Amino acid sequence: MKYILNRLIQVFIMTFLALTVVFFIVQSMPGDPAFGLAVSIAQTRNMSLEKALEIAHNIIGYNPKEPIILKYIKFLKNIFVGNFGYSTYFKTSVNEIIGKALPWTLFVISLATAFGFFAGTTLGALSAQKRGTFIDTFIATLFSIIQAIPAFVLAVFILFIGAVRLRLLPLGGAYPVEMTPGFYPGFILALIHHALGPLIATSIPQMASWGLAMRGNCSNIIEEDFVRFAKIRGLSDSVISQKYIRKNAILPLVASLAIGIGYMLGGHTLVEVIFNYPGIGYYFGQAISARDFGLLTGLFSLIVIGVVFATFITELLYAIIDPRVKAQ
Amino acid sequence: MKKLNLILIFTILLIISLTLSSAQVKGPEIRFATSWPFPFHGNAFGPGAIGGAWWFAYEPFSYYIPATGEYIPRLATSWKVEGNKLIVNLRKTKWSDGTPFTAKDIECNVAFLHAMWEWPYEIAEVEVRSENTVALVLSSTHPFLIHSLLTDGAISTLAPSHVYGKFLAEAKEVASLGRRIWQLGVEGKKVPEDLKKDYEKKASSFRAKINEFSPIKERGRMPVVGTYEPVRVTQTEMVLEKNKNHWTASKNRISRVVFRRWSSNEFVWASLVAGEIDAAHPSIPKDVVDQFNLLNPNLKLKAVSDLSEFALVFNFEKPLFKDLNLRKAIAYALNRAKVRDIAAWQAKDVSDYSHGVLKSMEKTWLSTDLLKTLTNYTYNPAKAESILKEAGYTKGSDGLWRTPDGKVVAFAVSVYGPHSDWVLAAREITEQLKNFGFKVELKIIPEGMRDTIMRGGDYETAVEFGTAWWGYPHPATGYTRLYQGEVVDFTRFPAKSNFKTPWGNLSPYELTEKLQEVTSKPAEAKDYVAKLAYITNEYLPMISFLEKVLPIFYLDGKRVVGWPNPEDPRWSLAPGGIERLYVLLLSNGELRPKL
Numbered sequence: 001m002k003y004i005l006n007r008l009i010q011v012f013i014m015t016f017l018a019l020t021v022v023f024f025i026v027q028s029m030p031g032d033p034a035f036g037l038a039v040s041i042a043q044t045r046n047m048s049l050e051k052a053l054e055i056a057h058n059i060i061g062y063n064p065k066e067p068i069i070l071k072y073i074k075f076l077k078n079i080f081v082g083n084f085g086y087s088t089y090f091k092t093s094v095n096e097i098i099g100k101a102l103p104w105t106l107f108v109i110s111l112a113t114a115f116g117f118f119a120g121t122t123l124g125a126l127s128a129q130k131r132g133t134f135i136d137t138f139i140a141t142l143f144s145i146i147q148a149i150p151a152f153v154l155a156v157f158i159l160f161i162g163a164v165r166l167r168l169l170p171l172g173g174a175y176p177v178e179m180t181p182g183f184y185p186g187f188i189l190a191l192i193h194h195a196l197g198p199l200i201a202t203s204i205p206q207m208a209s210w211g212l213a214m215r216g217n218c219s220n221i222i223e224e225d226f227v228r229f230a231k232i233r234g235l236s237d238s239v240i241s242q243k244y245i246r247k248n249a250i251l252p253l254v255a256s257l258a259i260g261i262g263y264m265l266g267g268h269t270l271v272e273v274i275f276n277y278p279g280i281g282y283y284f285g286q287a288i289s290a291r292d293f294g295l296l297t298g299l300f301s302l303i304v305i306g307v308v309f310a311t312f313i314t315e316l317l318y319a320i321i322d323p324r325v326k327a328q
Numbered sequence: 329m330k331k332l333n334l335i336l337i338f339t340i341l342l343i344i345s346l347t348l349s350s351a352q353v354k355g356p357e358i359r360f361a362t363s364w365p366f367p368f369h370g371n372a373f374g375p376g377a378i379g380g381a382w383w384f385a386y387e388p389f390s391y392y393i394p395a396t397g398e399y400i401p402r403l404a405t406s407w408k409v410e411g412n413k414l415i416v417n418l419r420k421t422k423w424s425d426g427t428p429f430t431a432k433d434i435e436c437n438v439a440f441l442h443a444m445w446e447w448p449y450e451i452a453e454v455e456v457r458s459e460n461t462v463a464l465v466l467s468s469t470h471p472f473l474i475h476s477l478l479t480d481g482a483i484s485t486l487a488p489s490h491v492y493g494k495f496l497a498e499a500k501e502v503a504s505l506g507r508r509i510w511q512l513g514v515e516g517k518k519v520p521e522d523l524k525k526d527y528e529k530k531a532s533s534f535r536a537k538i539n540e541f542s543p544i545k546e547r548g549r550m551p552v553v554g555t556y557e558p559v560r561v562t563q564t565e566m567v568l569e570k571n572k573n574h575w576t577a578s579k580n581r582i583s584r585v586v587f588r589r590w591s592s593n594e595f596v597w598a599s600l601v602a603g604e605i606d607a608a609h610p611s612i613p614k615d616v617v618d619q620f621n622l623l624n625p626n627l628k629l630k631a632v633s634d635l636s637e638f639a640l641v642f643n644f645e646k647p648l649f650k651d652l653n654l655r656k657a658i659a660y661a662l663n664r665a666k667v668r669d670i671a672a673w674q675a676k677d678v679s680d681y682s683h684g685v686l687k688s689m690e691k692t693w694l695s696t697d698l699l700k701t702l703t704n705y706t707y708n709p710a711k712a713e714s715i716l717k718e719a720g721y722t723k724g725s726d727g728l729w730r731t732p733d734g735k736v737v738a739f740a741v742s743v744y745g746p747h748s749d750w751v752l753a754a755r756e757i758t759e760q761l762k763n764f765g766f767k768v769e770l771k772i773i774p775e776g777m778r779d780t781i782m783r784g785g786d787y788e789t790a791v792e793f794g795t796a797w798w799g800y801p802h803p804a805t806g807y808t809r810l811y812q813g814e815v816v817d818f819t820r821f822p823a824k825s826n827f828k829t830p831w832g833n834l835s836p837y838e839l840t841e842k843l844q845e846v847t848s849k850p851a852e853a854k855d856y857v858a859k860l861a862y863i864t865n866e867y868l869p870m871i872s873f874l875e876k877v878l879p880i881f882y883l884d885g886k887r888v889v890g891w892p893n894p895e896d897p898r899w900s901l902a903p904g905g906i907e908r909l910y911v912l913l914l915s916n917g918e919l920r921p922k923l
Contacts, residue, residue, distance in 0.1 A: 031776055039779070041447075049779050055446050058528075060375070061535060091375040091539045092367055100367060101563065156594050164602045164623070171604045172588050172595060177565040276591040278563035 004316070011312045018304040023075050026297045027068055033088050033291040034060050062088050075297065084298035089290040094298030097283055104174055105267040105279035107191075108198045113264060115199070116206025117257055123207070124214025125246050128222060129237075140215065146208035155201040155274040162197055169197045172276030198277045202268055206260075210253065217249035224248075251322055258314035262307030266299065355583035356921035358888050359605045360910065361590040368561035369542035370550030372486035373444045373535075378550075378558065380587055383907035384568055385552040386481045389416055391908055394635065394689075394801030395897035397850070400912070403429075403484050403553065413455075414464040414477055422573035425551040427490050431462040433553075436489040436496055438464075441482060442503030443534055448476070448483075449510040467514075471847040472808075475800040481905070485553045491543055495534070502527070502534045555915050556585050564589045576915035582888065585914075600627060600881050607882035609906055614673045626883055630894055631674050633688040634876040634903045635801050638671070638753060639794025640741070641870040644820045645785050648731070648739060653719035655868040659705040660712035661764040662757060668874040671753035676875035680704050684795045684810055684864035685803055685857065687875045693803055693857045701830065702865045709764060729765045738767035742787040744778040753873065754791045782818040792818065794872045798904060803857045804843045810869060811836045811860075821869040829862050836863050878903050890918045 032038075034056035042052035057064065078085055084094035120143075127139040146154075162169035175181065175190045221227060222245060230240050267281030280299065287295040362380025372378060378385055389404035407416045421429050435454040441447060450473050453465040464477060477483050489496070505527040512519050543550040550558060555576065556568035568585040570577060588605055590596055597612065599605040601623045612620070620627055640658070642649035649655060664679035678687045681702055685693050713723075720732030729737045741761075743754035754770055761768045773781050773790075781787055794815065795806035809815055811823040823840075826833035843856035880902060884891050890913065892898055901909045913919040 035776060042779075049783075058531060059445060059535065061532065061539065087375075089375055090365055090367065091369075096367060104563075159594065159598050164598050167602070171599050171602055172591070173562070173564040177560070177562070177567055177586060273592040274594055276564050276589050276595045282563065282591070 003319070007312060007315060011308055015305060015308045018308065019076070019079060019301055020072075022300040022304055023072055023297055026293050026300065027071070029291070029293065029296075031291040032064060033062050033293065035291070060088055061091075079301060084301055085294045087287075087292055087295035087298070089286065089292040089295060094295055097295065098280070098298070098302060101267070101278060101280045101283055102265070104277065105281065106264065108195050108271075108277065108279070109202060109264040109268060110261075111195070112199050112202035113206060113257070113260055116203040117210050117253075119203075120207040120210025121214040121246070121250055121253065124211035124216075125218050125241065125249065127211070127215045128218030128249075129241055129245070131219065131222075139211065143208040143211045143215075146204055147212065149205075151201070151205055151270055152274070154205065155271055158197055158201050159274055162200070170194050174278050195277070198268070198271045198275045201271045201275070213253055213256075214249055217252060218245050221245050221248050251318075254318065254321075255311070255314055258310040259307055262310035263303060265306035266303045356581065356887070357584035357586055358582050358910075358914070358919065359586045359588065360907075361596045361599060361605050361608045362566070362587045362907075363590050364561065364566050364587070366561065366563045368544060368558070368566075370544035370558065371538070371541055372482070373440065373538050374542070375539065379566070380590075380907060381556070381558050381566060381568055383481055383554070383905050383911050384556040384585060385550070385554040385558060386485045387554045388481045389478045389484055391901055391912060392475065392479050392801065393897050393901055394633075394797070394903075395692075395900035397802075398897075399478065404478070407478065409469055409474060410463075412466050412469060414466060414469070414474060415457075416462050416464070418460040418462065419575055420460055421553060421575045423488055423490070423551040423553050424557040424571040424573055425549065426573060427488070427551065428459075429485075429553050430459045430489075431456040433487075433489045434462045434484060436492055436499075437484060437487045439496060439499040439503045440487040440492060440538075442506055443499040443531065444538060445482075446506055446510070448473070449507050451477075452507070467511075471844060472800050472805070475802075475847075488551050488553075491547070491551060492541075495538060495541075498530075498534050498537075502531045505530060555580060555911050564591075574915070576917075579917035580915050581917050581920045582914050600624070600883070603883055603886045605883075606887055607880060607910065609878050609880045609902075612879065612881075620881075624883075626885055628882050628884055628891070630880045630882070630899055631676075631877040632880060632899045632902045633676065633686060634878045635686065635798060636796035636876050637678060637686065637794040637872040638675075638750065638874050638876060639682075639792060639870040639872040640757060641790050641792045641794070641815060641819050642821075642868075643785055643788050643790075643818075644822065644869075646739070646788050648737065649789070651719070651731075652867060653715050653721075654737070655871070656703075656705075657712040657715045657721075658761065658766075659868060659871050660708045660715065662760055662871065662873065663707040664871075664873040665707070666760070667753050667756045670756045671749045672874055672876065674877050674879050676877060678872050678875050680706050681865050682794075682868060682870065682872045683861035684806055684872075685861055686795065686797060686806065689797075689803070693854060694861055695854075695858070698858050698861065702862065705871075712764065723765055727765055728767055736767050737765075739788040740769045740771045742771040742773055742781065742790040744791075745772040746775045750791045757791070757873075785818075785820065790818070792870075794870045800847070801900075801903075802847055802853075803860070804840070804847050804853070807836070807840045807843060807857075807860050807864075810864065811840045815870065819869055823869075827863050827867055829859060829866075831859055834859055834863065836860055839863070878906065880906065885922055887922060888919050889922050890920050892918070 032053070034053060037059065038049060038053040038056035041055055042049045075085065084098060087094055087097060090097060123139050127136045130136045163171045170176070170193060174194050175187065179187055179190055181187060227240060227244050230244050265280065267279045267284065269281035269284050271277065272279045272281040273285065283295060284299055286292065287299060360380070364379025364381060365374070365376030370378060372386065387403045389407065390402050391400040393400065403419055404416045405419050407414060418429070418431060423429055435456055438451055438454050442449065450467050451464050452467050455463040455465060457463055466473065505523065509519050509523060509527055552571060555571055555574050557571050558566060559569045560567040566587040570580055570583045574580070588599060593610045596605070596608050596610045597616065597620070600608055601620055603624065617629070642655060644650060659682065665677055668675050668677055668679070676687045681699070682705060683694065683702060716729060721737070722730050724730055731737060741754050741758050743750045745751060751772070758768045758770045771787070782790065782792070792815070796809050797805045799805055816823050823837040824835055826835050839856050839860050843853060843860065846852040846856065882891055892913065898909060898912060901912065
């Protein structure tokens with residue numbers, strides 16, 4: 001209990017510091033959210049950019065002269081009560097944006113992460129156990145090639161092959177626009193069908209990454225004395241693999257998985273824009289291009305909180321699955 | 329076996345669900361790609377307005393076809409300028425919720441434009457003369473303003489009186505204060521501090537209220553007077569249904585418009601090739617277009633002038649560029665056709681003259697006789713050399729040209745970094761001029777710094793928009809930009825000086841003013857255009873190197889048929905609002921379902 005309490009205090013401090021850093025980094029970004037509008041006003045109304053910028057500030061309701069310390073205090077107060085701020089571009093609360101977009105992001109990215117992690121670690125372990133065989137060479141080469149392909153190229157490839165050439169995947173959207181959302185089989189299957197493209201594009205690189213890491217960990221563990229001893233004891237290959245190798249090899253990956261889960265909250269901008277799939281990633285893109293500091297701070301804060309808490313939960317899980325941590 | 333069964337069941341369900349979903353399409357539809365704000369509020373004054381649905385939901389008084397100079401009446405049946413008033417006769421029509429559209433809607437709309445956007449303050453008052461007649465009392469009847477009032481989609485129908493009327497009194501108060509401040513500025517008078525503060529307080533509170541207003545949330549729909557009403561909006565799709573009360577409803581044969589979000593060019597390319605959308609205008613490299621034609625031979629391309637040219641502009645504060653001989657030599661030394669091929673392969677070739685009239689409109693505005701009198705700057709490095717030699721320039725043993733007083737001709741070509749096509753052009757220009765013997769370097773202007781650097785004169789030559797007919801597509805707009813607007817602000821070209829011409833000594837600034845006065849009289853306008861074209865071509869305030877185009881890809885025969893032939897002048901309606909072209913064709917019933 002004391003351990004949990006100590007960790008909770010640390011989590012609180014860490015979150016506070018990380019949020020502070022996020023706030024000041026975003027605030028120090030160059031640019032003015034009203035600049036694009038100002039240029040358009042200056043051109044269409046044939047006036048100076050300064051005057052146009054003044055009008056643009058009025059129109060979007062942005063005050064560039066507001067003291068940064070006041071903004072910081074307001075930000076902390078809001079975050080403390082679960083308010084992620086206000087978007088100057090969308091003129092709505094960041095909470096509403098998160099509420100509308102996050103479910104799609106979580107749906108695709110959690111499935112992709114789960115699939116990528118389990119498939120990757122299983123194939124990575126298999127590859128390590130079959131070291132030197134065709135299976136090992138095939139898996140290691142395939143994963144290395146996938147790792148070398150830029151995510152953008154892979155996503156475009158899947159889109160053009162899956163949706164344009166083979167017509168197996170739908171083009172864009174989370175479900176057919178003609179369908180009424182609801183909890184019925186047709187809609188659920190359509191949801192899954194529409195998520196396939198983004199899911200494949202997200203999970204394949206993850207699978208390769210986890211696979212290669214697992215392969216490396218397993219290869220080291222196979223050389224350990226306790227594995228040799230287990231073989232001498234006459235334990236079957238499957239028992240050695242499951243209980244001695246995989247369990248130990250997967251432990252270091254759990255921490256990375258936790259951070260990955262935290263980052264899930266940030267969405268996958270690239271996949272979302274290539275597949276025209278809804279989610280948080282789109283808002284990141286918009287926030288950056290529109291210099292929407294409120295939205296950007298809110299979304300980064302969400303990721304920070306996600307990563308910190310995912311790490312905290314992993315540490316608790318670690319204590320359960322790793323006897324050494326439990327003993328400490 | 330169990331696993332196999334599960335897979336089979338899953339596959340069958342998937343096929344059933346997809347069959348069911350595709351069977352639910354209601355009536356004929358057409359699909360495009362665009363963007364819109366989400367969460368969707370349905371408020372034109374709200375952030376992001378209503379995105380690409382703009383021209384479908386709102387309707388201007390008229391459309392203007394640049395290629396013919398013709399106005400096509402839309403919400404106005406007729407109009408005339410009487411003294412300082414623009415009198416508009418409105419069409420008898422209804423909003424999509426059945427409420428009649430009247431002159432009071434225009435009055436409400438103008439108050440909101442003033443209060444929300446501080447524009448157009450040139451409308452001093454709106455006189456409601458009858459249910460269907462409105463007079464806009466103007467502080468100026470400049471043709472550019474009249475054109476803007478007649479064709480801008482914002483002027484007439486953003487704020488229906490029956491939806492926004494509850495805010496009207498407040499809007500009028502803010503509008504009146506704002507206009508007073510503007511008027512004082514025009515008269516060169518100081519704005520009293522208390523007036524300014526009062527305005528800022530009231531305007532900011534009013535804007536906050538209107539920005540938060542969502543007709544969709546409050547009324548469940550956004551009544552429109554345009555051809556289609558947005559009825560269903562998600563983050564990735566926007567569905568518009570035909571406005572059954574629209575004055576063209578009986579002719580319009582497409583009941584639904586579906587927009588896919590323009591999330592990336594790659595998605596739009598894929599959607600075009602797969603036939604998921606019927607038309608779009610993405611920027612596409614040549615090799616990708618060739619692939620498209622292989623994958624989908626039904627995909628057609630129409631490149632429409634985007635009403636602007638890219639040009640190399642000179643900074644006339646730098647002594648080097650005051651020399652006309654050097655500017656002419658640069659014009660001959662540049663292989664402009666090659667620059668175009670590299671920067672924007674679909675663009676129109678402008679490698680002969682640099683007269684300030686868009687190449688696509690050259691035949692309309694400039695006679696063959698006049699063109700014969702203009703210097704043709706087709707790529708000719710030998711000619712460039714002879715001009716320089718005659719002017720006293722010399723080429724050193726290092727291969728570099730020197731001015732008559734012995735200085736190496738060295739300068740930079742500046743270009744705004746975020747405009748990738750400009751950067752490609754600037755690189756090619758730099759290389760060509762280096763090869764010719766000038767010491768040239770490329771300077772990239774960082775994002776957000778273009779205006780500061782160009783207006784501050786902190787450059788020598790730069791790639792910029794040259795002539796541009798944005799807003800009112802007429803040579804007067806282009807020459808206003810060159811001699812009274814942004815280009816002269818950037819270049820400091822002595823536009824008010826007199827230049828020797830076959831018609832005597834003339835000032836391009838004064839000619840532009842005269843041209844503005846006669847825009848509605850083509851014969852007189854042509855006379856001024858000819859003189860301005862002569863000065864522009866012979867004194868080279870800039871060297872244009874391509875005319876930008878808007879490539880429109882469209883599928884004829886997938887869901888719809890009836891696209892106009894490539895020569896149809898209505899294609900020229902596309903730049904500045906391509907959806908206007910779609911709306912025109914849909915509402916005329918020309919774009920119709922494939923049978």
